[in-house]
Amino acid sequence: TGAEAVENAVKIARAATGRPGVIAFTGGYHGRTLLTLGMTGKVSPYKKDVGPFPSDIFRAPFPSPRDGITVQDAITGLENLFLTDAQPERVAAIIIEPVLGEGGYTPVPFDMMHQLREICDKHGIMLIADEVQAGFGRTGKWFAIEHSGVVPDLITVAKSMAGGYPLAGVIGRADVMDAMIPGGLGGTYGGNPVACAAALAAINAIEDEDLLARSTAMGEHLKARFAEIGARAAPYRMWDIRGLGAMVAVEFVTDFDSAKPDADFTKRVIAHALKQGLLLLSCGMQGNAVRVMVPLTASDEIVNEGLAIFEAAVKAAVADEAK
Ligand SMILES: Cc1ncc(COP(=O)(O)O)c(C=O)c1O
Structure with a gap:
């Protein structure tokens, strides 16, 4: 271990x-x-x-x-x-x-x-x-x-x-x-x-499969897609996108003014993603970040499918709040 x-x-x-x-x-x-x-x-x-x-x-x-x-x-x-x-x-x-x-x-x-x-x-x-x-x-x-x-x-x-x-x-x-x-x-x-x-x-x-370069490229792709999904854009409340290479996390907050960590929202994103077959894991001292741990051998197709489920899960977590 x-x-x-x-x-x-x-x-x-x-x-x-x-x-x-x-x-x-x-x-x-x-x-x-x-x-x-x-x-x-x-x-x-x-x-x-x-x-x-x-x-x-x-x-x-x-x-x-x-x-x-x-x-x-x-x-x-x-x-x-x-x-x-x-x-x-x-x-x-x-x-x-x-x-x-x-x-x-x-x-x-x-x-x-x-x-x-x-x-x-x-x-x-x-x-x-x-x-x-x-x-x-x-x-x-x-x-x-x-x-x-x-x-x-x-x-x-x-x-x-x-x-x-x-x-x-x-x-x-x-x-x-x-x-x-x-x-x-x-x-x-x-x-x-x-x-x-x-x-x-x-x-x-x-x-042999040049996975170090793949890791760097995947990290850039993930960061770009997360930014597109809604970094610092209400109502998605993705406060931060950070990491090195393919080790990327996004952080959720209650609102942009206070930037208070939102662990509940994060849990809901994870629960919605799970319903669609995407396993996510939180991290961070306040449990309000989602980390990406996708295998470096995953195809672009699989990674993009995961990102689409993530996006839908964030939207569903926002929709919960309107209920
Ligand atoms: C940085 C770091 N050190 C140590 C460990 C412990 O490893 P293990 O769970 O295999 O005991 C982990 C596990 O997540 C880790 O991330």
Whole structure:
């Protein structure tokens, strides 16, 4: 699982640095095991009623223009954390999703990623890019962090790596990875041969079928179609269209003046789409965004059929309100 990859990345970072601390971000999602839940920055439904969580995990703010949190505010928040709770020489890793998945398909601003790299270098902290959701082509590059030009110390991978077949892993420099002694990482199902064959097939397909270019083109198409469907146009109330490559989300609000997140409207869009055979998944701290997770191998015809159902579902959700 992705969660196990994240746990292993933390173990590797701890072994390589000899330090315990981990810093994660508001709205970050890293899994449902107890260690990763401690790092996940979203209470409901994941952390509700199942604490306590492991110690030595600290949370820094993620930039949010809507809440007036700039990149500089987020970096100041992290620097403050070093003063208040997390002694930097005791921090093994800073973990971040280059594009928040569960947290709303929000890309990390590139200058923030560069500043995180500098901070990690300054204090000898490992930078972990959690690419469980964004990795293996979803954003038009093998890894989403490549868009920023920053090189992390460790990358966690899963999901698209084996085309959905259960496989996960950690990628890193040998000198960091080798800090773990043989046998320190593993498990009964680790490196399952069928899953490894699926990953090799998926990697070949990404290369042979030029799926990175397909991902970029699909993202542009999705964004254009969403804009056409009604971004910032009443009564559809699509406030934001964002993402990297084919990892795109749209966000719904109650009205454009207050831009208040509208989770109910979002739920109705999802319910109407489901009736027409289109499965959608919400995301975002307020549950008011819909994320697109269409396979990169889907034909234009299928993608356009899905977009047409989405459009009809948004209209039906608006019509509900007139009843
Ligand atoms: C960024 C990220 N990290 C970790 C995980 C956990 O992966 P899994 O559900 O396979 O444990 C997920 C799952 O959605 C994820 O999106």
